[in-house]
Amino acid sequence: MTLHIDTSEDGTASLAARALRNRSFIIGLAVTIIVILMALVSFLWTPYDVTVLVIADKQQPPSAAHWFGTDHFGRDILSMIMVGARNSIAVALIAVGIGMGVGVPLGCLAAARGGLLDEAVMRLNDLVFAFPALLSAVMITAVFGPGAINSVIAIGIFNVPVFARVARAGALAIWPREFILAARAAGKGATLITVEHILPNIATLLMVQGTIQFALGILAEAGLSYVGLGAQPPMPSWGRMLFDAQTRMATAPWMAIFPGIAIAVTVLGLNLLGDGISDIIDPKSRRRG
């Protein structure tokens, strides 16, 4: 009898309405879509071919012909950012996929079984967590050789404990609820209950964490390619572009500025999206916005 006034609670309709009213969700979604579109368009068309070096045009400042200027080999920076987006998104997305694919089942298992298994899984997670992610990624790529695939695996491994923890915490909060007890009284086993009741109820939680890990993945990929362990030339990548620009900051600042903006805007957009989603799902978190 305490507070039971959820004004207009009917499912999807109000969810969509809340989404449209949520500014960070809209901005975040717009930025994310633009970045993804940019990556997709780059498959079909870019202003200039990024594999062709035109030394005559090297280090041109931004102009009508080259909006973002050119680099030290005369390649168009805008084209390189577009192509680089592909790499960043693919690496981050697959890394999130690995993290979710391994982490969520692990977390759910730990929550469902409890006891020693729970301890074992979570302490193993702690072990992975204890290593600084980027440092270990450097180690992995150093051992198995640099390249996009190895950096995906390295970043993915460090997403596993994050998702395992979030899934476990979410699942633990659902397990003692009465509808789980009712499902058990209906003879359903732990696996079936997890698939039918636990996962749908923690899906939103995982989605929010997914966008955050996606943003972190993009940063990590940029970090790895900056130190030369990510995607290898001639494939352009945002981190590598920053590295190339570093020594030419004084003469050609646009070489650093535009890839930097690309990274910052993408990460910001994804974070806004994650914030937006969590606000929409749980409007209580921002009553006093």
Added chain:
Amino acid sequence: MKPSASLLEIEGLKLDIGGQPVLKGVDLSVASGETVALVGESGSGKSMTALTVMQLLPQAARTSGRVTFDGIDILSATEDQMCALRGDDVGMVFQEPMTALNPVKTIGEQVAEGIRWHTGANRADAEALARRMLDRVGLPAAKFPLARYPHELSGGQRQRVVIAIACALKPKLLIADEPTTALDVVLQQQILELLRSLVAESRMGLLLISHDLAVVADMSDRITVLKGGEVMEAGETVRVLSGQVHPYTRQLALASMHVPKRSVPAVARSAVANRVFPEASRLPIADLPTAESSLLDVQSVSRLYPGRRLSLVRRDTPVHAVDDVSFTIASGQSVALVGRSGCGKSTLARMVLALDRPTSGEIRFRGETITGRSETELKSARRDMQVVFQDPYGSFDPRQKVERLVAEPLHLLAKKPARAERREMVAHALEEVGLSPRDMEKYPHEFSGGQRQRLSIARAVITRPKLVVADEPVSALDVSIRAQILDLFAELNGKLGVAYLFITHDLTVARAITDDVLVMDEGRIVEHGRTGDVLGHPQSQAARALVAAAPDLHRALARRMQEQG
């Protein structure tokens, strides 16, 4: 008690939230030293009235009318003025003691917090005052030092802490919103007693919000009956409740004493009364009556929980949640298991449902042992044994539609029904509990509490079980809804011949629909017999305490009338 000038005055209060009218002109006044009850069913606007007085309404709320407290116009007061009032001159006690305290702060800090904030007292003084207050509400220093955390206290003790926080600064007005609804009858009586003595001691006004007429009859000087945001009737408690002039008041009073008509199936009538063997362990097995005739046979079942970890290797002695309990239930028989909260009722129910394993003892269902069986072996037993839970909000997965929710136990059938057949079965079950087959496409949040409890019952009867275990199935419902649900239980008992194990602390429920009653106390069954006999002439101390504490409208009114002469 002669009320002096009014402390709280509400005139023509209108409130709408997001365009929806919630209160439509409520008038109410509370004087110093007076207890005024605000009665109504859920959604009648009781809590909203209280929140208006505290100015703790949600942001989309618009109010009009006049609310004055001690000369201050509440509706136009600033947030700063309200902050000075709340917790100082006006205290509030909430319904749910489990969530009303901050789990990471000690009880001492929480009581002292308000004192320091409002009076600017230093820590030592505030803590001394907090200590006195906790002593006053019945939490003495020896057993309840200030450094206790909320999770170390029981529900009743936490509610005492909440009351201590609310009353620490001797408020002029205390608002108690269903302060005892979440507690068992014995605790309820203690908490009400405490509130009554606090009111008498410091002459504060008490605005008591409740849906329980028996509680109100006992506690309040005046009563205001709300329905749909409008005042139905107001006046002196005894006059209003004994006269029952207004039809709605009469309806509430009747519902609160409702006893469903039962057509008891023949099997249950002839069934042997419960055989309970407290000394079962001492009897030779041959002397025990054969279990063939009974549906459920629980034999000296115990459940131990490991004690608190004292150090790395040492543990406290284990807690006996259920201690050597034996009883049987025959087909079609309706048995109540009554006891205070924490007495082991729910643990016992879980073991009967094979959701928890007994530490020792044996449970037989339809003659087969169900203890220590694997999930596959239990399948056929589970088909005949279903459950209805207390909380109509928590017992459904919010993300599934009714069709899937109600069909969940069909998972147990040997042959899974096809989709069309499944829909048919769900539709039938929904009709049986008085809902429409069209409700299949809805989500649980589209239903009211009473309707959800109907859904819960539909889910329980869809496999045509022989036994339904109901864990406090009506204690979260309003009186009139409660009466309807009890009727439904009685009807299904007659129609389908289902046996019930009803777990409750509410004796009216036990009286209304059960043949036999088991009284449980500290894990043991201390008394058993026909419901009427046990509740009419309780023998054991536990049963006597329950009967004495149970609020009863007639008794309370008779007593009040006698007092007033």
